Amino acid sequence: MKKFSDSEVRWGVLGVGNVCEVKSAPAMNLIPHSKLVAVMRRDEAKVKDYAERHGVKKWYTDAKSLIQDPEVNAIYIATPPHAHLELTKLAAEAGKPVYVEKPMARTHAECLDMIEVCNQHEVPLFVAYYRRALPHFLKIKELIDKGEIGAIRTVHINLKQVVEPEIIAKLENNWRIVPEIAGGGYFFDLASHQLDLLDFFFGKITHASGFSSNQAKAYEAEDIVVGSFAFENGVLGTGNWCFTSSHSAEVDEVIIDGDQGQIRFATFGKGEFTLIRDDEEPFNFHVQLPKHIQQPLIQSIVHELLGQGQSPSHGESGARANWVMGELVKNRI
Structure with missing residues (x-):
């Protein structure tokens, strides 16, 4: 360069x-x-x-x-x-x-x-x-790398959201559910963050397969996706995404299981997570997130351009999230 x-x-x-x-x-x-x-x-x-x-x-x-x-x-x-x-x-x-x-x-x-x-x-x-540069996700990566929950076995994504009637009425102005503009629906907008974050934690996903569907017919794009994936280091994962769920089923949770404990967090929540180690009380970690949520990542980009550091998010890593999403939605039923 x-x-x-x-x-x-x-x-x-x-x-x-x-x-x-x-x-x-x-x-x-x-x-x-x-x-x-x-x-x-x-x-x-x-x-x-x-x-x-x-x-x-x-x-x-x-x-x-x-x-x-x-x-x-x-x-x-x-x-x-x-x-x-x-x-x-x-x-x-x-x-x-x-x-x-x-x-x-x-x-x-x-x-x-x-x-x-x-x-x-x-x-x-x-x-x-930008989640690659947020403090609570950096702490999770540190705990994983230090072996605080042992050898990582599996990771599970569970994201379910409701489409309110008033939102459906405005869908004609919502580019996020127009495949010609967004590539897909809310899955492409939100799961991309989750899959990229897991790439940050565990490395490249080398295998992925899944099913997608448009069950509610509220818009053209897929509204439900399920799938599985494997990382280059041997960790296995699953995902379940539904964007036309009930209020009672709404959830945003990622669970990382190791052979000595577990980490749970919400991708789109506050700056917090829960660490559960065998034979210990759960520990809840919380930090205040920056007002301008992209600031830590933008700062890393400025530092890299000025020769003072390196950013954690580049074209090569960003493209990998698109590859995984493409594989997960490939089989539409």
């Missing part, structure tokens, strides 16, 4: 929607040697409003114009997944590092194209799997 020659990362953001209000973009001004200098959205009124509210001096309605801005030296792609490949190509061709929202793209093939174009132009590619 080409050496990042500037002493400050000056961000340009493509697609300043909801994720940029609190989760991500505001953090860019809180990190040393990092600054948000330009934003883009096709809707002129909305992008101008965002720039004014967040104190960003430049705004654009055209992606190419922002990418070509000489003051911008790093690009954050915060659009829905269908635009990720095209915008990554434009940024890479301009020689600017890319930070792209998750899921990385609609398909694994698109992810590979993104990696190829960034390698071709020698620019780094990062993916917004």
